Amino acid sequence: xxxxTQIPAALSVPEGENLVLNCSFTxxxxxxxxxxxxxxxxxxxxxxxxxxxxxxxxxxxLNASLDKSSGxxxxxxxxxxxxxxxxxxxxxxxxxxxxxxxxRLTVKx
Amino acid sequence: xxxxAQSPRYKIIEKRxxxxxxxxxxxxxxxxxxxxxxxxxxxKLLIQFQxxxxxxxxxxPKDRFSAExxxxxxxxxxxxxxxxxxxxxxLCASSPVTYTxxxxxxxxRLTVV
Numbered sequence: 001x002x003x004x005t006q007i008p009a010a011l012s013v014p015e016g017e018n019l020v021l022n023c024s025f026t027x028x029x030x031x032x033x034x035x036x037x038x039x040x041x042x043x044x045x046x047x048x049x050x051x052x053x054x055x056x057x058x059x060x061x062l063n064a065s066l067d068k069s070s071g072x073x074x075x076x077x078x079x080x081x082x083x084x085x086x087x088x089x090x091x092x093x094x095x096x097x098x099x100x101x102x103x104r105l106t107v108k109x
Numbered sequence: 110x111x112x113x114a115q116s117p118r119y120k121i122i123e124k125r126x127x128x129x130x131x132x133x134x135x136x137x138x139x140x141x142x143x144x145x146x147x148x149x150x151x152x153k154l155l156i157q158f159q160x161x162x163x164x165x166x167x168x169x170p171k172d173r174f175s176a177e178x179x180x181x182x183x184x185x186x187x188x189x190x191x192x193x194x195x196x197x198x199x200l201c202a203s204s205p206v207t208y209t210x211x212x213x214x215x216x217x218r219l220t221v222v
Contacts, residue, residue, distance in 0.1 A: 004151070006151075031208040032208060034210065034211065036213070041218075042215060042216075043113075043200060043213040043214050043215040043216045044152075044200065044202075044213040045213075046210055046211070046212060046213075049210045089151055089152070091211075093208055095164070095165060095207075096154050096157055096164075096165045097142065097154065097211060098154070099144075099151035099152045099153070100151050101149070101150055101151045102151055
C-alpha cells in the first residue's frame with residue numbers, strides 16, 4: 001500500500017530559526033515528489049519538485065532532499081519568518097499523486 | 110499565464126441535494142485531477158484524467174460521485190445525492206502530462222447541512 005506520512009503534525013518555532021519538515025513514503029517506486037504550501041482557506045502552492053533521479057532541489061530559503069531508497073524526503077526552511085506560517089504538504093507521485101496529512105507550521109514573531 | 114480556475118468558491122446545500130463543481134485547467138495541460146480534502150487531512154485523489162480518458166478513479170464513490178472531461182479541456186464533478194460526510198474542499202489540479210509538476214486551483218468549499 002502506498003502511504004505517505006508527515007511528521008510532525010504541527011510545529012511552532014520563533015522567527016529566525018532553521019527548521020526541517022519530514023515526509024516518509026512506503027513504496028520507493030516513485031516518479032517524483034512535490035512539496036506544497038497551503039494557506040488557510042486557499043488552494044495549494046507548489047514549492048519544489050524533485051524527480052526520482054535527483055537528490056535535492058533548492059529555491060531561495062527552501063531546500064528539499066530526497067532519499068528514495070529509505071523512503072524519505074525533508075524540507076529545510078532557513079531563517080524562518082512569520083510569513084512562512086502555513087500547512088506544508090508532501091505529495092508522492094506514483095501512477096497517482098498521494099499526499100501526506102501535512103505539517104502545520106507557526107512562526108512566531 | 111492563467112492558473113487553474115474553479116467555481117464556485119463556496120457552496121452550501123442540504124443533504125440529499127445535488128451539486129456540481131467546474132474546473133478549467135491551465136491551457137495545454139493534458140492531465141487533470143480532482144481531489145477531496147477533509148478538514149485536517151491531506152488531499153485524497155478522486156479521479157485523474159489524461160485528456161478525456163480516465164486514468165484512475167479507484168477512490169471515487171461511484172454510487173454518488175461522477176466526473177467528466179468532455180473534449181479533454183474543462184471538467185465537472187457532480188455529487189448526487191450529497192451526504193453530510195461530503196463536506197470538504199474539492200480541489201482541481203492540472204499538469205502538462207502525468208508525471209510533471211501539478212498546479213492547483215483555489216478549491217471549492219462544500220458544506221452539506
